[in-house]
């Protein structure tokens with residue numbers, strides 16, 4: 001069926017995606033047929049050619065490509081309001097006291113609910129392609145299939161991985177490796193669902209486990225936390241004699257499909273090595289602020305040739321809010337009200353370029369003929385002039401807080417006039433309300449203090 005999103009301002013891409021840059025079309029429209037875009041242009045022109053198309057009214061809003069989130073943790077969805085019940089005086093405490101207890105407490109039911117809740121928020125905030133980093137040590141085998149089914153059910157595109165770690169012993173590390181490998185193979189022919197190798201962070205992955213991962217690695221990409229806190233670098237040096245980036249490089253798993261979340265505290269040479277490999281650093285500004293772990297200097301790192309992208313790291317599913325936060329945090333730290341326009345405007349475009357490496361869609365993230373019909377409508381009429389030069393400022397100031405009225409993923413309207421069409425919100429909320437007290441009880445029954453570097457987790 002041919003459909004037309006009309007009555008809005010079309011933004012064809014984010015900066016850096018297309019060689020010619022984004023094109024802004026006031027009173028524009030996008031026509032798509034099935035999963036593909038067939039025409040873009042002025043509404044008055046397209047109406048003549050596609051008169052029979054079913055119309056979707058953007059009500060004067062912004063029509064732009066669906067957003068890409070390169071680092072998310074669906075599994076954190078049921079942590080909202082959870083009191084860890086113990087002080088968290090360091091990054092290690094944050095992991096030990098909160099996240100490593102939460103992921104251990106997750107079971108099949110809560111993994112599934114968490115995935116659906118996070119995917120629902122992705123839809124609500126206009127994200128159509130998401131990269132998730134999953135952990136549920138009590139339910140490893142088949143966990144990625146379960147999340148993959150949720151992704152397919154809600155109608156988005158996703159790249160999934162299980163975070164391999166030795167923090168719970170070698171047997172669980174092996175099961176994590178097997179889960180990734182099995183899922184990667186199962187998704188080879190899937191156009192919208194991909195698997196890649198997940199690793200927690202260098203400091204919790206032994207040389208033997210790295211070697212086991214490398215033995216079956218065949219270029220499908222690796223998703224790992226790198227230098228989120230100085231401890232990743234210092235503990236890796238002590239335990240393995242090398243920093244996190246050097247280890248990935250020496251094991252042969254640092255390449256242009258490596259997604260390195262954070263990358264804040266790396267020594268000088270590491271950034272150059274990342275740049276040479278073509279790997280990307282995923283900036284997660286809200287999470288970094290929340291954990292008090294410091295800040296990635298995006299312009300500085302980008303100036304060294306590193307492709308810097310953007311993620312939400314489980315803090316939310318709103319990529320545009322993360323973009324605004326990145327911009328404001330940069331200004332707060334530099335104390336310079338002129339700063340923020342160096343490289344930060346490229347974050348969302350870089351997300352698109354990186355996502356294209358995983359999905360066989362050379363036009364992903366662009367509103368052009370033959371591109372996949374992944375597009376969103378944001379509230380916010382063009383009340384001030386919007387053009388190619390002020391797009392980033394317009395996004396950061398003008399529409400990052402705007403509601404998304406429509407999310408269309410591969411031609412399917414998954415959010416229509418603010419209402420999700422593929423998720424029964426009431427039923428999902430009821431399921432979450434029923435399951436979360438038990439999850440929190442299991443959480444509080446687990447000891448804090450799992451320790452690093454292979455120390456097995458303790459539970460009461």
Ligand SMILES: [Zn+2]
Nearest residue numbers: 133225261313
């Ligand atoms: Zn993360």
